[in-house]
Amino acid sequence: MPKHFDIIVIGAGPAGMTAALNCLRAGKTVLVLEGENVGGQIALSPRVENFPSYPVAAGAELMDKLYSQIEQWGAQIEFECAKSAVKEGKTFTITTDYATYTCTSVILATGCKHREIGVEREEELVGNGVSYCALCDGAFYKGEDVAVIGDANTALQYALLLAGYCNKVHICALFDRLFADKALVDLVMAKPNVDVTYNIALKEFVGEDELSSLRFENTATGEPLTVDCKCAFICVGQIPQNEPFKDLVALDSKGYIIADESCVTSCEGVFAAGDCRTKKIRQLTTAASDGTVAAYAACAYVDKVTANL
Ligand SMILES: Cc1cc2nc3c(=O)[nH]c(=O)nc-3n(C[C@H](O)[C@H](O)[C@H](O)COP(=O)(O)OP(=O)(O)OC[C@H]3O[C@@H](n4cnc5c(N)ncnc54)[C@H](O)[C@@H]3O)c2cc1C
Structure with missing residues (x-):
């Protein structure tokens, strides 16, 4: 018999962990499933300046605190990737790469992952000169010349970090301007070892093995x-990670779960929180905000189902 929970939260980024925190505080039994690392995308950010009450913090530091907080509230966290979710009657069955669980309500907080640039040999050179994470790989290139391909906040954050220890950082932008916050652009532009080239499209990765x-x-x-x-640190956008749930909830043409500020999806009992849903602003605070909204909606749904049993 699979273990049953009131609520299963899929994804332990800021949205999922905030959702879990609120569900636990409401007295529900909660399982959090995380397929990779706790913290989601923000854990890759070396410098977060827009989280209320923290002037500057590393994303991983914020997420470590949140993880401890949900652990203190008794969250059960399993490092397993959810492969499918099926609804039968009032019960959802979630299958991971290792186990099967059932629950009364599901919160999808699966976020996004980096988009590949789609130039030949990209995959082959990952680890040998192609990276999607400056925080993870930047230190390997201390004193070297590196490039950041992209024009928005993530690209500029990477450039700022790399400028601290690389010889030269070339920002390569596809259009005629940068699409990042002005404060961040100003910080990056003040670095003497950073330059920006506009209106250029990548055509080829050159090099034998590296x-x-x-x-x-x-x-x-x-x-x-x-x-x-x-x-080359590539930051050219993101793709939602909703493929395993496409038969459970309606997705838009880009693969985002169709849900508004209420976090309600096309499937009763399933709520979508954070970057994985249709929305305009995908950030740490909007993800956490969704986590709270989805948690209260899921708790109310569980109460309703339980009362009618
Ligand atoms: C480098 C970088 C810097 C950033 N800097 C800032 C910043 O300074 N300020 C700011 O406000 N925002 C910033 N952002 C954006 C912010 O990180 C995101 O908006 C936020 O992390 C979204 O949270 P989330 O919980 O919705 O999704 P995510 O953070 O993407 O977390 C989703 C989690 O779900 C897991 N998951 C996915 N599918 C499954 C599955 N099937 N089973 C189990 N687990 C699954 C993933 O492994 C991941 O851990 C930055 C993003 C990046 C990449």
């Missing part, structure tokens, strides 16, 4: 440009 340079094309003139660097 990256040695990047070949770009100017999107306006078609002129080629070579940037010598030991590593």
